[in-house]
Amino acid sequence: MTTTTAAAVPRPGIRLSKPVKVAAILVAWVLIWIPTHGTHTLSLSPADLTPLHEWLNEVNDTVGANRNSSPIFLYFFNEIRAGIDALVTFVQALISQPSFGRPVPVLGWLGVVAVVAYISWFFGNWRVALLAAGGFVFFGLQGLWQESMDTLALTLSAVAISLLIGIPLGIWAGLSDRFNALVTPVLDFMQTMPTFVYLAPLTLLFLIGPASATIATLIYAMPPAIRITAHAIRSVPRAAVEATDSLGATGRQTLTGVLLPLSKRTIVLGVNQTIMAALSMVTIAALIDAPGLGKTVIKALQTLDVGTAFNAGLAIVVMAIVLDRVTTAASNRVRQVGTTHRFRRPVAAGLGVLTAICCYMSYTYVWAAEFPDQAGVGRAISRGADEVTLWAQTELSTATEAIKNLVTFALLNPLQSLLVESPWWLVGAVVVLLAALIGTVRTAVTTAACVALLIGTGLWQDSMTTLAMTIVATLLVMVLGVVVGVWMGRNRFADRIIRPALDAGQTMPAFVYLVPFLALFSATRFTAIVAAVVFAAPVAIKIVADGVRGISATTVEAATAAGSNTWQLITKVQLPMARSSLTLAANQGLIYVLSMVVVGGLVGAGALGYDVVAGFSQGQLYGKGLAAGAAIVLLGIMLDRIARASSPSNSPKGHR
């Protein structure tokens, strides 16, 4: 941070010297670190437990022992579990599992394909119908028909429940400022919390199985439904609402006559987001025995069978693309005003009959019920992926090693030793001081509380290791976000090429990324960082791109007319004006990185991620895993608050 602002526009003295103060604190940190490093680091070896962890273990045991006697379980949690189980089992009986005394599900593949195509056509258009039919047939060709249908059944159940609860809550939050203020932090929490964290408590309450998996999925999938519905209600033009009020409409008339029709399109978009979120949980939910494609991926990962993991991952991606395109087409259809086509009704009836016939055939004939066994396509895909991996491992290792070493030795190692080897009081003091300097007293108090609680979890040193990786990953995400985002924001062609790739990237389950990176970089901290960056970068890039794109054309035109060159335009106009987007991108990037921390634990990242995973699989480490989950959340809150507080001065240097 250079401070060549002496000749700049006069501003209050305190603001000017902020970077200097921050730099001073950092320098002081390093100076104190030299004599004190290695002391008071609060280290804890992987197998050791603190009293807190043991206490959490006991809670777990107690709950397990009382599952069938305590009233709160008998009449509440067990009831929920039974209800959700029944729903999932019912959908599975329809499309994926042998049921009702039959060797096959009620609807065979022909029926499912026909129904999916018909629905896609009815709510979207014939193009997405074709895509949907093709995609679903592809599952069969991959040899993954039943797994895909299991995944679909679980996803649909979770989405249905999410929408059933989420849309009414969203409407409420849209109408009531008070409820909105109440629900926003809860939603933030639900979305920020790494999914791994609540898997453990969920299995405690609902046992391992489809019910827990569905609940985990819907916890993750419901926030977008609520948020987007509330946003939709809130962004209905004031003029329309006021006009309706002035005509003497009651609250309900306003809701059904104006608010809902005008926000329908956005709400459908919320449905889209909900489905995408649910799908992205497929693999993680498989860890607690969710049936379907996720299980195949996990099994393959555990045996490092890249080919099979890729094949199943591909099926998840195809399903994501199909569902995404169909719901997007549906929301576009909602927007179109005007009369429907004259022949639409008879065509709809005709196709409906055709669909019914397909369903009947798939119910009656074996050839239409069970997908003909032609898994040759799937095997070919697996083999291809295996070959590519082998080639990459042998041919690219020099290049990948160089990148890995550069990031590890230039960035990660120094930062990590600074954080991990400093005495806890030093890191705590630095962080709180920085928070106070960048933000307000309140930021500092929150930060201090987070530091204290982190110490309380007994996992201070692991937290510092994770923090170092998180900071490095977030930095890389922001570099990518700004460079690619600005490019996309300025260049429509680039946007058109890159955006679909980003969309696909976001719907890919995190595990799928791990496969190739594991192949390239083997199990190290760096692999985890790369996976996190790849997972988080699309969001950051998109936000920056939209921010740059959103700057009013007049401003850019005025700056161009004043004779700015491209570089000046970017640094003096577009980036400063997209500042709020940059802050948001950093925030979201951070959240995404943190949610990958646990996944990173699987591939050699160690630290908190490993603690969570280990706690999940080994009973005696359960409490420690839970504490590690809490530590991740604490890190997230702490970083988020500081990043948010710094937003006014967060702009890239060079402007003004």
Add this chain to the structure above:
Amino acid sequence: MTGEAVISVKDLWKVFGHKAELVPRSAELSALSRRELIDRTGCTAAVRDVSFDVAPGEVFVVMGLSGSGKSTLVRCLTRLIEPTAGSIIFEGEDILAADKKRLRDLRRRKFSMVFQHFGLLPFRQVLDNVAYGLEIRGAGKAERIRRAKEVIDLVGLDGYEHSYPEQLSGGMQQRVGLARALAGDPDVLFFDEPFSALDPLIRRDMQNEVIRLHREVGKTMVFITHDLSEALKLGDRILIMRDGAMVQCGTGDELVGAPADDYVRDFVQDVPRANVLTLRWIMRLPRPEDVLDGPELGPDVVVRDAVRLVLAAGKPVKVIENGELLGVVTDEEILAAVTGVEVPA
């Protein structure tokens, strides 16, 4: 006047901010200017102590620049915004005392509003937009459609019943807004800068449309605008607002002829005086040398309409009201009014 007024507004205040209700009550705070009030309390006084009456069948215009509080004022009248203090009597009924249900009823039957940005429902056809108010109050479908068609004809939109708003031009969309307001056959129509978003030519058309409708249906109208020429064209009486407070209230010729202060004077100085002022404003007392056998005119004749006659007469024209000689008008006064040069007193 109060007895026959359709709307009677007394000491109306709207203050936004924390503990806003204290401001009108405190003699000290209510005397502060808007700026001082913000500095002192953080509250914004959008409407400050406004009182006026609207007579039946009158077109009452509230005029002011943006931020003068005129839109807030008109919303207070129908309680789309809750006033902070004061009273609003509508046809003898205290609007502020009305409960939710009564207020809804009043909105459904007694007043309706036309908005600057139309506020049409994009997913409904013109016909359904116009019928929307009737639908809300529970009218049957056949009646709704009959009445909607009627007002659509009235505002000159026949043939567009089945169009969607986005297929219409801005002027036509506002006609839909107008039709929607008229459909419920209200006693009072409120217009909130209805033509500000339109092109000048369309705006003139729509102003003429309002004049025509006023002549045909004779509704009481309260019209908000920031455009002085629009105010003079439409308004029987005009209320000028500045920083939330009333500056002057009177007929167009009163504003031009006797501005209450420099603010109003600045405002009206570019108005073509001959189009607004009546002879009453420019006549002088007869002098001994005047020859008093010229033609006669009434005092409320607009200058513009008297020009030809006065110039042709070649001698003073007598201004007569009820057989009494009020004064005379000569070439000199007429030319001063037409050229906009003040006659030296």
